[in-house]
Amino acid sequence: MCSSTNFALLLYILFIVRTNADVIEILAKIFLEPNDVVVVILSQKEGYHAAHADYMRRQIYEQASALEKESPKVVLSHELDIKGSWTITPLLIYLSDKFPNTKWFFFCLENTMIQLAKLLNVLGKFDASQNIWIGHALYDHEPTIIHHFAKNIKKFKYPLMATGFGMTFNLVNSLSQQSYESWKTDFSIDASYEFAEFVLKSTNVKLMHIPKICIVSGPDCATYPRFFHPCSSSISLKNVYFAVKTCAKYHVNRIPVIKNLWAKHAINIGYFSDKADKNLREAYIVPNTTEGHCAKTYGILQRASNMMERYKYDWLVIGDDDTIFSVVRLLRLLTCYNPTHSIAIGERYGFRMWNSHHGYQYLTGGAGIVLSAPLVHNMIKTGVCNCPSATTPDDMYLFGVCLSRLGVEPVHSSMFHQARPADYATAYLASQEPISFHRFWMVDPEAIYDEWFAETDSILPKQPLKHTEL
Incomplete structure (x- = not known):
């Protein structure tokens, strides 16, 4: 009527x-x-x-x-x-x-x-x-x-x-x-x-x-x-390896912060730097440059591939020393993906997408990148991911060009964030459950973690400091 x-x-x-x-x-x-x-x-x-x-x-x-x-x-x-x-x-x-x-x-x-x-x-x-x-x-x-x-x-x-x-x-x-x-x-x-x-x-x-x-x-x-819902019960932390990219100049003012925040929940975690010192004695040494960081990240992939093969880890999570994660939300997200497949998950950017021949999409590094074990092994063993130079942009090359050569299309998740909460519209963040934020510039990282992640992650126990040896 x-x-x-x-x-x-x-x-x-x-x-x-x-x-x-x-x-x-x-x-x-x-x-x-x-x-x-x-x-x-x-x-x-x-x-x-x-x-x-x-x-x-x-x-x-x-x-x-x-x-x-x-x-x-x-x-x-x-x-x-x-x-x-x-x-x-x-x-x-x-x-x-x-x-x-x-x-x-x-x-x-x-x-x-x-x-x-x-x-x-x-x-x-x-x-x-x-x-x-x-x-x-x-x-x-x-x-x-x-x-x-x-x-x-x-x-x-x-x-x-x-x-x-x-x-x-x-x-x-x-x-x-x-x-x-x-x-x-x-x-x-x-x-x-x-x-x-x-x-x-x-x-x-x-x-x-x-x-x-x-x-x-x-x-x-x-x-x-529709808010994200896990596909099953959360996967075990024992199946995930976290790799943190850092360098000596940030050992004092960044590493203690993340150790006190999300990293305290990680069972398997490694810090990859240009050197070990009194402030980070457990650092794994990888090549370091002031820009690009391709050799550094490739070195992380090499080390992580060996660890994942030895300890049977399913997932590798790579983050910067100023990337903040919710470990619980990350584990929930991974319940929806098969770790036996070649999978790369993060926040998608594009480079010259209008160019049908040379444009490509890639996962931006600061937001955090998740790779399945088979993909990590393949990136190292095939040789197609060898860096053109030590200073080549690591995320654009390794998680863009290289993935394309391997026939792997990166998976975009809007829950990963390359920037700070203040860099996003309020309604945008209200429509999701963030997994990560990036950059300590002009912000209090502890306040960000407390506001966005601490309550969710509180169900996890604090893990004792552990250094995984090869």
Whole structure:
């Protein structure tokens, strides 16, 4: 039965419009059918993530069936094999060509929960013939490194990807016809922010904030992010080896901090430095440089590979001496991956993703990187990961170029963070359970750990200092 508002609207239409053809045309603009929408899930190929994306697709189909309507078309980006699809822009030409008769595209992640009827109601309030962009708007409180220290804070809005965002076909089509030349950047760091810059500069369209595209679940929410749930009981700490990259100048002011925070819970941990001294007698010696650090990290992989083979560790976690982890959340995350496969997990960045031949994605080192034992062994034994020079950027080469050569696609998790909590929008962090933060610059690392991780990690006992020998 129609609501009184809708009934009044119908009477008004019938009063002012004289022909049946005109009535049909106007009603078609007002009422949105599920098959007027294409849902684009920015998915990943790895089994756990692909399964979640497929489950989400089936949930959308089931909701449409319950409404007795033809389902929206659902696109899983990993099935398209379009390079750099996670940055969104490379998808636009394909989408506008493939779905010329749609009205809306809704972009989201595999952990976005969609209430189809409510989403249709939200989208249906707008004129789909216009250039419209809606979502849950984020903004920066201050210039931040992850957004290239841009000064357009507060006024510049970008979408929270975990809640999804909607774009009319007209807008997507208009964007697909833009020249990308002037927006080719070397580094892709935050896809939603960089995409918002592209939209604004190309079409002058700003993101419209919609409260019903929610951060947390609520009765009126059209979408909201699903928080991470472990796939089984937490794996044992005995199966994980932590490697901390450091150097002598940080032995005094960094190593004691992390030993007092997350490292006190790690059973198997090693500190890799340029030398051992009275402040870190247990350091493993690896080559050290003032930049790049490829030889240093490769040395860690060599040492860790031997340890993992001898002690049967499943996972290697590499972090900087100013990286802070929640050990419990990390263990919970790893329950969803098979350690017998070649897997690399962390925060994904991109280098020249617009270049189809030489661009690549990689895992950024400061956020922490997790590698399965088979992958560690393979990186060392095959020889394809030998550093071009000692100062080659370690994360870009070892966890980007090298992984590509091995046929391993890195797994992105938004729970890893290359920067400090202050460098992220409040709503962004509220939509997840962080695993890591990076950098001690202008922050109190103990306060960060206490606020974000201490309560979660409190279920773990403090481990006695242990030095694993080969």
